[in-house]
Amino acid sequence: MFKVSAGLVPAIALSGSPAYAAGAPTLTATGTAPSQLAALDTVMKTYIKERNIPCAQLAAVKNGKLVLARGYRYSSDTTVPAVQPTSLFRIASLSKNITAAAVLRLAQDGKVSLGAKVAELLGLPTTTDPRLKDVTLWRLMQHTGGWDRDISGDYLMADRTIAAKLGMSLPIGKSDIVAYAGGRPLDFAPGARMAYSNYGYLLLGLVIEKVSGQSYESYVKQKLLAPAGVTRMRLGRGLRSQAAAGEVPYYSQYTSKTVLDDSGTIVPAPYGGFNMGNHDANGGWLASSVDLVRWARIFDAAGPVLNATSITRAFAKPEIGVSADGSWYGCGWYVRQVTGHLNTWHSGSLPGTYSYLARLQKGFTYAAVFDQREESGTLDYDVLSSRMNTAWNGVATWPTGDLFPKYL
Template sequence: MLTRRNVLMGAAALAPAVALDARPAAARAGAPALSVTGVAPSQLAPLDDVLKTYIKEREISCAQLAVTKNGKLVLARGYRYTDDASIPAVQPTSLFRIASLSKNITAAAVLKLAQDGQVSLGTPITTLLDLPTEGDARLRNVTLWRLMQHTGGWDREISKDYLWLDRTISKELGVPLPIGHQQIIEYAGARPLDFTPGSRMAYSNYGYMLLGRVVERVSGRSYESYVKEKLLAPAGITRMRLGRSLRSQAARGEVPYFSLYTTTMVMDASGATVPYPYGGFNMPNQDANGGWLASAPDLVRWARVFDAPSSILSSLSISRAFAKPEIGVNEHGSWYGCGWWVRQVPGHLNTWHSGSMPGTYTYMARLQNGVTYAALFNRREEEGTPDYDVLSSRVNTALGQISAWPTTDLWSRYF
């Protein structure tokens, strides 16, 4: 089931033709067993219990949780809930597709380019990329700011999500599968925008895909290599990489993904029916929008970049990451900055984001009490499964039950 919040937080729409599949073996073969790895100090048992309960309720076979308090890594745990012996233990360092948690990484790359004087955030993308403008002259008013804050003019509830129309684009352009970024841009550019740029906010995976192409054009290198060299390596992160589409292409230590759905392969013209997470979408095309692999400890370490100025992001760049868009605050008192949802609380800006694609649900938050956490799962909410959106409220409740925090720091164990 695709909930309204999933849409706002980055869930991919289902492909046009999907069919219900049998439940994965982890949910079929009897009573699954829970095993855990890593460290969860006794003081943080409420958080550990949230994850254990959450994955049992949803029959999620692989999960992770990492928590920092005032910059220290205090919890890092992998969870395995299955009786399928082919699924290995989940380590705190296992890799997951993180879906739209990739967006704050892409936004940081653009902010870094601006910080280094290589681009201006008010620059129209038509001056940076070779975009067809015959579809709508308003495209010339789409700036980097507007792309990062989802006010560029694309609304996937109207024109559909171009990142998930591989077969349609292949047929209309007369090009073979798999299609690439350039074919997506050609297809989208021939169509009108859904609204005037800057007039409202609508979540756009396509806009973030374009930002990835800007990073490449301005930096003169691949999107992945720029992010690794300029952002991740200085933060001490070496595991993160872009994911691939097929299970046979999985990275070392990457978890398997499960979905109730099958769909038609988009990586070739075979027309084969495949599990939705494996060939039902083109993972390389998702790169800047939702293509990264990471562990939960990687993500909370990355989130520290937004806590204080450094050689990675200056104070100006951090303030830009959380700046209010020109349309202002929404009815919930929050707004979309640059790859983060943002809400002002007394003395702090709380920031968070979720990610969702077939076989993946992720959530990361930076909170006012000095806590940052990331939780990763190898399934997402689908028809008949329990609500996934309860995770953040349960974590918040658990945080309120913690009376003392551990003083140990686990960074050296995983980095």
């Protein structure tokens, strides 16, 4: 299903997107795709061409070894850079399992209890809705805290509404979002049901800073990413002029008035249509697909980042049980029990971004990232997972080498 954030409108001219540039686009690929894994490579190439996606990546792991690392460029626009396996992409909500892992690590180190009340930890007023006293860290991580974006909207995308309500200028900050949310009732009683909430993960990021005494980014890099051997990941910035070295450009058919100031300037949706700085804990990280599959290994077995207890907690069933298809939301991951294994996965979506990360049975993990997402009139992006499942299940023999040392 395509998603259009509030305030976004179709761009009048699309010539700035390589998907619409004059001339026939050509597809070039970098990195390594062994012949045994040609089917995975073909899935990506077909998917990219069907959707006119300028920049993409795929990385795959089998039994802890990196067996495929690929960057893809599909464009007739010569300004679009070649995509390397180490190029950086916004990963949107794949950031959530990173944030949840940080909370689990704080609990593992005895710094906080997962049953701790967020209102007490952050000093949030509970006068508007006393039920806020029942929101715990567990409930925030599992999206059972009481906020439902389908009812009251996504507070992380309500910059203009919040600024008007609080009588302030743009841009707003996370403290302003919290102040606005604090004046509104919860959408349901905490623990009563699951409703996906970016705001809940914003609160988790603030808890990480309060308990650790460090910035969110600093704590994650020091306690999680460095021990996992992940060196490139960092928080993204909102403007194209602020892009990190090696970061791809982002594309959308939509524009909007910037939320980064009060100028009313019309900007491309990925560059000022939302405030990237407020999305750190719920969707703000940059990573390559290689970084993502390297990071995902921390959930395979106890190690320097998470112990066995923390890993079990990451995939624990929430108090409201499982959905009709047998899956549930753990801590930053969707989870489903299959024979002998817990499959875990998540997708991410922001204007200019689609990402997917899956840890599956038989020791197979993969990450795919793209620099545009499904929008009105475009093909379904969610078919990626089913196509990839068909491809990897058909692999007869797997490469035995490990590409991880090549991409430190």
